[in-house]
Amino acid sequence: MKVRDIGEFGLIERLSRGVPGGPGLVRGIGDDAAILEATPGAQWLATADMLLESVHFDLSFTTPEQLGRRALVANLSDIAAMGGRARFALVSLGLETDTDLEIVDGFYRGFTEEASRWGVILIGGDTIRSPKGMIIAVTVLGEVEPGCAVRRDGARPGDLLLVTGDLGGSAAGLAALLSEPSALSGLDARHVQEVKARHLAPEPRLREAEIIAAAGATSMIDVSDGLANEANHLARESGVSMVIDAESIPISEATRAIAEALAHDPLDWALNGGEDYELLFTAPPERVDALADTVRTQTGTSVEIIGRVERGRGCRLDKDGVRSVLSLSAYDHFV
Amino acid sequence: MKVRDIGEFGLIERLSRGVPGGPGLVRGIGDDAAILEATPGAQWLATADMLLESVHFDLSFTTPEQLGRRALVANLSDIAAMGGRARFALVSLGLETDTDLEIVDGFYRGFTEEASRWGVILIGGDTIRSPKGMIIAVTVLGEVEPGCAVRRDGARPGDLLLVTGDLGGSAAGLAALLSEPSALSGLDARHVQEVKARHLAPEPRLREAEIIAAAGATSMIDVSDGLANEANHLARESGVSMVIDAESIPISEATRAIAEALAHDPLDWALNGGEDYELLFTAPPERVDALADTVRTQTGTSVEIIGRVERGRGCRLDKDGVRSVLSLSAYDHFV
Structure with missing residues (x-):
């Protein structure tokens, strides 16, 4: 079955069905915006990445599951680099109308499995038609104790x-x-x-x-x-x-x-x-x-x-x- | 001048130069992730949208400034629909290497002007090469008083x-x-x-x-x-x-x-x-x-x-x- 066979609303329903909730999530996929609660006193971290088929990945040797994991890992790594804890993710996908649903399902399976390994909750995103090639845009929100984020600007001579x-x-x-x-x-x-x-x-x-x-x-x-x-x-x-x-x-x-x-x-x-x-x-x-x-x-x-x-x-x-x-x-x- | 003439790092430097900070922003563009502080007691709202050239917009009759505004407005509207206040935005752009820098500059000018109208701060994103057509992925974070978000599931008979x-x-x-x-x-x-x-x-x-x-x-x-x-x-x-x-x-x-x-x-x-x-x-x-x-x-x-x-x-x-x-x-x- 192809993406066009179930259409936009079928796709959104399919994607949001299996998504688990978790701590801090008041309202997830299915509204205009997700509603979140921070750990009291924590600072938030926010990072975004974009991946394009044929530029950043090749589905001829990457499985959809691996792609889903990698799309998230790039952002998790940014949260790690601040010394933070990853909490929530949004993923926007551009798909061709004749993309096999197996690819979409595999992508989300890999994405949500990697997310759940780290306690990260998928809270939203967007799904649009791409004329050519798959497009992936991921945003990850994380948390850190106030003042404890490790930045790029703290290296000192002698370190x-x-x-x-x-x-x-x-x-x-x-x-x-x-x-x-x-x-x-x-x-x-x-x-x-x-x-x-x-x-x-x-x-x-x-x-x-x-x-x-x-x-x-x-x-x-x-x-x-x-x-x-x-x-x-x-x-x-x-x-x-x-x-x-x-x-x-x-x-x-x-x-x-x-x-x-x-x-x-x-x-x-x-x-x-x-x-x-x-x-x-x-x-x-x-x-x-x-x-x-x-x-x-x-x-x-x-x-x-x-x-x-x-x-x-x-x-x-x-x-x-x-x-x-x-x-x-x-x-x-x-x- | 084209995007290829200044390259990725030139582009990032150019984009991050004119971006203003503001309340709640501890660290903006230039690190692995932005660092944010919430208004004490507030809940967060998060929403994302993706726009593709030739599918969602046409640069033959949309100016780059208008495009920058529209890309943000779609997300601001989602925060509005929850009854929230928009606070921070991330924007990831896919650009062709021969895209005129005037288009990129115009897009960011429109985006940041619309953002500043609503007190929204641009805190990060990604910039990648697109083989064909401009790709825009925007995430907006907003705030709302706990329990005050207006959801889609509250309509009652008689309303x-x-x-x-x-x-x-x-x-x-x-x-x-x-x-x-x-x-x-x-x-x-x-x-x-x-x-x-x-x-x-x-x-x-x-x-x-x-x-x-x-x-x-x-x-x-x-x-x-x-x-x-x-x-x-x-x-x-x-x-x-x-x-x-x-x-x-x-x-x-x-x-x-x-x-x-x-x-x-x-x-x-x-x-x-x-x-x-x-x-x-x-x-x-x-x-x-x-x-x-x-x-x-x-x-x-x-x-x-x-x-x-x-x-x-x-x-x-x-x-x-x-x-x-x-x-x-x-x-x-x-x-």
Whole structure:
């Protein structure tokens, strides 16, 4: 069955049927606007993202469920990067009239399953006809204790620069998905599976972020556009300089194996790849060991020191004894 | 200059430069998520809408400023329909790389000017490349006193059904914009101007809504998809029936004149036209006169009784002594 077979009202009814409520929700889907109650004293966080078919995702190798999860994870990661707790989501969808209902159902199933993992409630959105390709716009609202949000502008000279997990895995996964199978034939199948999953089913670092924020991180950002861009954002917003040690950047064995097979520099994926959704943050040196230990113990996620904050402007990369300017990634959505 | 000439980061910097802050905003554009503070004790309202070029708007007769206003008004109208106060907005834009920067600047100028009229602060969003056509996704957050939101499910048998302003004007304006000039040549130019403005520069009824909510309206919805659809939504959500008197539906002289010139039934525009952004609501009979007087006196906007709420289901239209079922509009975005 296609979207046109049930029409707009059929679609809205179908979508709103299975949506669970939860704490803080007074009135959800079905009115002009949702009605919400905040945790007393909390500040709100709000973030929005847009994804387009053929620009940001490809339904030929992404399942609708994975797409639903990813569309939400991008926003959850933004809430994580503030040290907040995600609470509510709105999703607006543009669909072609001959889109299979299975795709729509799968998208919402993935979206709501990922949402319920984090206690997030779907509260509204919009559904419109798209002449060509699927369009997804997600807004997520979160909460944080007043004054406890970790912003981009708090890094201070003397702080260390740290990152959760490892980088470049999602870009390696995308490259693997786009490769001829023969190009990967000599590889350990687990490595190929690992990087594909990194791209198709990324994990938002909400629990890690909460620990990092509580441990006194001075600034934080999520790595959605590669380390080079995100480090530059932190440096600019904080009015400081960052020096990164290339050898310390965590890159997984799987990412390195895919890079070797495809003759790509794994460091490029770490610096300029997209959608890793790891957390890049700064903290005073005396807090770093305890912080990293707590994150590892409580979540199983590694935390590595990859550089330090200095006076000045911009970012530099130390590699093989050579220091170079680490500029914003060459990749630009509009160029 | 085109979007590609300044790139993604240039665009974000350009957009965030002129954006004013305001009460309740702790941190706006420039971080992973905005940080907000609610008015103590208030409930939040949240709504989202998506607009696509060639489906919902046409830049050949809509200026970028008008488009920016309209994109926001659709959401402001949803907050109004709950009796709330609009506070914050997020806007995500998909732009072609060769979009003129004048269009982007005009859009944001219109958006932020309309926002500042209502004390609404732009707090974030996303900017991405669209392969074809402009894509706009807006989320608006509002506030309401706890328990005071006017929902769609409160209409009770015995209530009267009322509407602000007049209906069908936006559809008449769109028809006028799409007509050959010769088809309108015999008309009063003020009538043509009036309906075009109704389509291109609609007014959200936020002040009217606040008065209506305070006066004890039992249910309310904004008329974005025509009276037939909206009356059916109220009836279904409230579990009641509505009977509408066709003669009482307010249709302006200008709308009637355009309809006559284009050989269209003006009642069809009122029942099935889009984007009027008037308020349709129910109230107990004893409150109606004072309510309508207060709205007229304080805002200049008329309020008319167009029907009544009965036991049962669905909506009926009394016209020329004949009662017919008023079903959901034949127009469906997906069919």
